[in-house]
Amino acid sequence: MIPAAFDYLRAGSADEALSLLAEHGDDAKLLAGGHSLLPLMKLRLASPAVLIDVGRLTDLSYIRDGGDHVAIGALTRHRDLERSALLGSEVPILAHVAGLVGDPQVRHRGTIGGSLAHADPASDLPAVVLALGGTLVARGPGGEREIPARQFFCGFLESALHADEMLTEIRVPKMSGGGWSYQKFNRRAIDWAIVGVAAVHDRALGTGIALVNMGPTPLRATAVEEALAAGAPAAEAASAADDATEPPSDLNAGPEYRRHLARVLVRRALDEAGVSVAAG
Amino acid sequence: MEISVSVNGATATHDVDPRLLLVFYLRDVLGLTGTKVGCDTTSCGACTVLLDGESVKSCTVLAVQADGGAITTIEGLAIDGRLHPVQQAFHDQHGLQCGYCTAGMVMAAVSLIDQERDLTEATVREGLEGNLCRCTGYHNIVRAVLAVLGGSRRPCRGDTPRPPGAGR
Numbered sequence: 001m002i003p004a005a006f007d008y009l010r011a012g013s014a015d016e017a018l019s020l021l022a023e024h025g026d027d028a029k030l031l032a033g034g035h036s037l038l039p040l041m042k043l044r045l046a047s048p049a050v051l052i053d054v055g056r057l058t059d060l061s062y063i064r065d066g067g068d069h070v071a072i073g074a075l076t077r078h079r080d081l082e083r084s085a086l087l088g089s090e091v092p093i094l095a096h097v098a099g100l101v102g103d104p105q106v107r108h109r110g111t112i113g114g115s116l117a118h119a120d121p122a123s124d125l126p127a128v129v130l131a132l133g134g135t136l137v138a139r140g141p142g143g144e145r146e147i148p149a150r151q152f153f154c155g156f157l158e159s160a161l162h163a164d165e166m167l168t169e170i171r172v173p174k175m176s177g178g179g180w181s182y183q184k185f186n187r188r189a190i191d192w193a194i195v196g197v198a199a200v201h202d203r204a205l206g207t208g209i210a211l212v213n214m215g216p217t218p219l220r221a222t223a224v225e226e227a228l229a230a231g232a233p234a235a236e237a238a239s240a241a242d243d244a245t246e247p248p249s250d251l252n253a254g255p256e257y258r259r260h261l262a263r264v265l266v267r268r269a270l271d272e273a274g275v276s277v278a279a280g
Numbered sequence: 281m282e283i284s285v286s287v288n289g290a291t292a293t294h295d296v297d298p299r300l301l302l303v304f305y306l307r308d309v310l311g312l313t314g315t316k317v318g319c320d321t322t323s324c325g326a327c328t329v330l331l332d333g334e335s336v337k338s339c340t341v342l343a344v345q346a347d348g349g350a351i352t353t354i355e356g357l358a359i360d361g362r363l364h365p366v367q368q369a370f371h372d373q374h375g376l377q378c379g380y381c382t383a384g385m386v387m388a389a390v391s392l393i394d395q396e397r398d399l400t401e402a403t404v405r406e407g408l409e410g411n412l413c414r415c416t417g418y419h420n421i422v423r424a425v426l427a428v429l430g431g432s433r434r435p436c437r438g439d440t441p442r443p444p445g446a447g448r
Contacts, residue, residue, distance in 0.1 A: 001320050002301070005299055006298060008342075034342065038341075038342070039322055042320070079334075103409045103411075104388070104391070104407060104410055105325065105388065106410065108331075108335060108336055109340070109341065
């Protein structure tokens, strides 16, 4: 399969990428690792007139200690997240889940910024950043702005980024040694999750639960979090996992099956994250 | 757009359409047909090559993205007719059936062995999760990768250890 023709522009810096975005607007898409965008282009589900390749901006590939958080450059590859000792000790759920994205070849190319900006509700990393309560940093013509993860995912494959903005950094708060779990239910190793659950239960961060592939965007399981805050036992709280969700129907599963999976996987996630015991 | 890449150690320079995929650059422009197109959807791994030493699926990389990079294909592994240890192990352990996935499987295995020193059967299976064998011939493929590790923890190019149990 061959993508539709496009003009290829290579940005030598983030500023150059922004000025190219300003010039081409809605006709342009940023290309990082390309492992979300190129498959869509090959299927002609996306046909941008202009591709702005930011894949060589190595100054946006980093994992840094930011004090109370870890700052991750948008062009950091899944492979680098997976192997990061800093993430492994401070935000272990993110390092672990980065190692579950696709397969080794995909992780050698795909980037965290590309994955988040693509805003696929079936992807792993958006739900993890959402459960952690991360912050996304976007750079545009007017400078930088910070977007809480909860406000970043607006619709199916739609993020809060403006057409002239570029995601440059992801900040995830450090955990304080608390429990966490990622439940990925799929049929084959390399598939997207039919349903997934990211859970963190930590003294510093509180309890955050996010759902993969249970609606047009990654979702916080607010009903479960509220039930837990009100003192409900974990098993009872988990039964609210599919509240306010709109699970899709596809080849793998219908909505009812996904609702069932969400309840079961949230219960397993709470159990693994140690929610029945005291936080931290 | 003009690109210049190192392919199996030789520099290649061509003017390519930006939408040309790396796999078609290798096969159709350079004539290196050892790299196969399988699913063409980033699933099967038949098109796996090394880009700057790491396995990638060349059906999901634009040739222009590889500009300036170093690519190794299955044709670049053997030196002076001597098989690479991973190729030799696939031969010795009969790590193939129809052979269509083999080039990609070997390239994925070379990358895996280069990155991970302490592989077990389970981690070899996980490490090859991006490569599908439609004949379901996984047992001998995994055995071949483990045989390489048994013969030499970090195989050198051109070194061809006889793995234990070889020559059956």
